[in-house]
Amino acid sequence: MSISSISGTSSTSYSSSTNDTSSLEKQLAKLQAELKTENASKDDASTKEKKVAQLEQQIQLISAQITQRSSNTSQSSAVDTTKKDTNNITNSNTQKAKGTISASGGIDILV
Secondary structure (H helix, E strand, O other): OOOOOHHHOOOOOOOOOOOOHHHHHHHHHHHHHHHHHHHHOOOOHHHHHHHHHHHHHHHHHHHHHHHHHHHHHHHHHHHHHHHHHHHHHHHHHOOOOEEEEOOOOOEEEEO
């Protein structure tokens, strides 16, 4: 029976404060690589189980952050489009029309 310390687990810190999903995707890829390495390692079952659980938890967290940020970006784009459409409607509604009465009694409206 082999006994090894868990203090040797990966202590890589991953920042969740960035708004950039590409950096989160890089972190996710790195964690997935670490998980693959750990699954292939020759650590004893208990140590391996704890390391794998920790890595899987971090992977879930990063995946959730990517999903959330992607969703926030989509919602932000939709709001921007709505604002642009509203501005276009406002601009088109503020045009003034000029009306004149022709010599024959007809009404000419110029926009």
